[in-house]
Amino acid sequence: QKEVEQDPGPLSVPEGAIVSLNCTYSNSAFQYFMWYRQYSRKGPELLMYTYSSGNKEDGRFTAQVDKSSKYISLFIRDSQPSDSATYLCAMKGLGSNYKLTFGKGTLLTVNP
Amino acid sequence: NAGVMQNPRHLVRRRGQEARLRCSPMKGHSHVYWYRQLPEEGLKFMVYLQKENIIDESGMPKERFSAEFPKEGPSILRIQQVVRGDSAAYFCASSLSAGTGGDQPQHFGDGTRLSIL
Numbered sequence: 594q595k596e597v598e599q600d601p602g603p604l605s606v607p608e609g610a611i612v613s614l615n616c617t618y619s620n621s622a623f624q625y626f627m628w629y630r631q632y633s634r635k636g637p638e639l640l641m642y643t644y645s646s647g648n649k650e651d652g653r654f655t656a657q658v659d660k661s662s663k664y665i666s667l668f669i670r671d672s673q674p675s676d677s678a679t680y681l682c683a684m685k686g687l688g689s690n691y692k693l694t695f696g697k698g699t700l701l702t703v704n705p
Numbered sequence: 706n707a708g709v710m711q712n713p714r715h716l717v718r719r720r721g722q723e724a725r726l727r728c729s730p731m732k733g734h735s736h737v738y739w740y741r742q743l744p745e746e747g748l749k750f751m752v753y754l755q756k757e758n759i760i761d762e763s764g765m766p767k768e769r770f771s772a773e774f775p776k777e778g779p780s781i782l783r784i785q786q787v788v789r790g791d792s793a794a795y796f797c798a799s800s801l802s803a804g805t806g807g808d809q810p811q812h813f814g815d816g817t818r819l820s821i822l
Binding site for chain 2: 599629
């Protein structure tokens with residue numbers, strides 16, 4: 594079983610839709626959870642950074658962490674064509690907390 | 706641009722040659738990480754360095770790969786005697802610190818895409 598599982602998609606939605614992206618994980622030592630956005634031929638750009646369980650909102654983006662289920666989500670409201678990218682979830686623990694473990698990424702296309 | 710700078714953006718090498726990838730961290734950041742992204746794979750941790758120290762190289766292949774972060778200048782990821790399987794995107798990230806707690810996210814550069822002929 595991989596430490597982090599992420600549906601690669603692709604996911605295609607119309608402009609204005611609510612997008613839900615998810616990851617599951619198996620390592621209960623993970624404490625910090627991140628979502629990165631990666632445009633084609635570019636580096637990952639940090640979108641959301643959360644610690645432990647709960648919700649965090651930033652503009653049109655909401656990150657949710659459910660540690661009991663080992664499940665994290667990213668919601669994008671009022672999706673825009675500029676949101677078209679690959680979304681990567683990443684996690685790290687406390688001990689060697691510098692090592693990020695990534696999902697493979699979900700390719701999202703928002704159609705105008 | 707105060708972000709993480711990587712160069713070159715693209716690097717083509719023939720089998721057996723050496724590849725040197727450079728990374729300048731964000732201003733004020735003293736912690737550097739290298740990750741590799743193989744086609745159809747997620748990013749994989751390779752090595753974590755502070756100035757003049759390798760802290761964790763557990764993700765680096767045991768042979769042909771080395772990394773450094775000198776007191777002056779950028780961090781260097783060096784691959785000797787490259788093989789076709791080394792073709793990948795190599796990303797560098799930096800952070801303010803990597804302590805046992807606190808909010809210290811890693812910020813990434815745009816990567817070096819290495820192609821082996």
